[in-house]
Amino acid sequence: MPKPPCPPGKDERHLAQNQGERSHWGLFDRIAKTVRDVDEHGQVVAYKSLAYNCGGKAVEFRQPLEGSGTKLMHGDFARKISPSEEALATFILKRPRVFHARRVLVVGAGLGFAGLVAGACTSAREVLLTDGDPEVVRVLETSLQLNHGAFDESRVAVQQVLWDRMEQWPPRHSFDLVIGADVVYLEDLHWALLEMLLRVLRPGGQFLLFASRRNGSLEKFLATSKSVFSTVEVSTDYDPDVDQAIGRSSKCFPVFAKLSVPAEEAEDTQAVLELRRQFAERHAAELRKAERAERRRVKAKAAHRARSQSLLARRERRLQAQEEEAALPLAPPEPSEPSAPRKPLRPTAEIEGRSDWGLFERECVNHADFKEFTYNCEGHKVRLHRTPSSPRISASAESLACWVLRHPRCFRRRRVLEVGAGQGLPGLLVAASAEAKHVEFSDGDPLALEALADAVKLNESSFVADSTSVSRLSFGDVLAGRKFDWIIASDILETKAVRA
Known part of the structure; x- marks a missing residue:
């Protein structure tokens, strides 16, 4: 296995010795290096640089440990390599022809392992890694630079995409394949993901999903998908290596689902129309909510400014009154009358x-x-x-x-x-x-x-x-x-x- 390049960084504080090991879920060999560096803001950050052996090619990416890149929107999932991520990467390595000359969209990329494998180990025409968390996107951009020399003819890029923000979606019918690993655990975003998939996939396109069964969220997503996609195929017997490494009886065993769009563009079904209507309503509600929040913010800012100006004016008046009082001549003290003797208190x-x-x-x-x-x-x-x-x-x-x-x-x-x-x-x-x-x-x-x-x-x-x-x-x-x-x-x- 070729030795992966060291990550760039002018202010590295510590670089651990390379240690060969198996990946966490046992499907890959890898070399892990723990590195401390200084980011552009002058803060010390710690991350683990992981180089995976993917069919003779080294795919390297960063895993944040301390500092920037660790405070994420949806918990800690985007900082870990899940079994579904390794299963998806294994699927890509064993079926590179599926990605030949295809435009591939990676949703919920996380650390970006599967997307980087698709860009480095297949002949895909384009691979776009997306995530909704800006911290994740920043780390993905760094990992993309580490593997720049491994992308032969594939055009690989990173972009922030929030599923419930239509303005961030890629253009209509712009991708042949959409892949994702463990991206359906948030049930509130199922409708947004399905609507985005219907928009970006070309006729005949497919959504390849690897996901563990998380409290029934996968089953709910697949049940909704059957009313939208023409074909929904679900399998657990897709790779003997995954069976042996993870074990099908494990709770985190990845389920493979393939959702297909009809080869010819047809009229939208009633379910699709209903889905789009719900999405449009929710999107409009989100816009109204954002507008109300912006109005409240502007109003609060104006009230704060007015209150500050009032306090400053009051302070100026008080200081002016004190100065005027200090400028007045002191009046002679009035003679005080002798006070009457106090009567002793009775017990x-x-x-x-x-x-x-x-x-x-x-x-x-x-x-x-x-x-x-x-x-x-x-x-x-x-x-x-x-x-x-x-x-x-x-x-x-x-x-x-x-x-x-x-x-x-x-x-x-x-x-x-x-x-x-x-x-x-x-x-x-x-x-x-x-x-x-x-x-x-x-x-x-x-x-x-x-x-x-x-x-x-x-x-x-x-x-x-x-x-x-x-x-x-x-x-x-x-x-x-x-x-x-x-x-x-x-x-x-x-x-x-x-x-x-």
């Missing part, structure tokens, strides 16, 4: 008439230097004065006061000492609710002692205890000669010294 508990921790009802009267609170403890009234420096009644103190109210009999005829009394709320409730023998309030803070003495004096009229007293008692002091039955306290273990 939520005072507004709602509850104690700080919500365990008792409480009334508050504001005085100049202090607040007077009256606690309503299940019928027992306890009055307290609170200055800004007075300690707050803790949650533990209110809880202890609740416990005292629940157990008054514990303190009856008992001597009770409240240690670290603070405001003295629990001790005051003992003196007011239980018939205690004596209640003594103690604290080590002189300010707290003054507040306790004031509280005892305020509530003295409501006491039922025999006697009460206030004394200074710090932690560590010894109560000489005094004994108590109960010692109550709340929140006295907060400092390290007390815990020690």
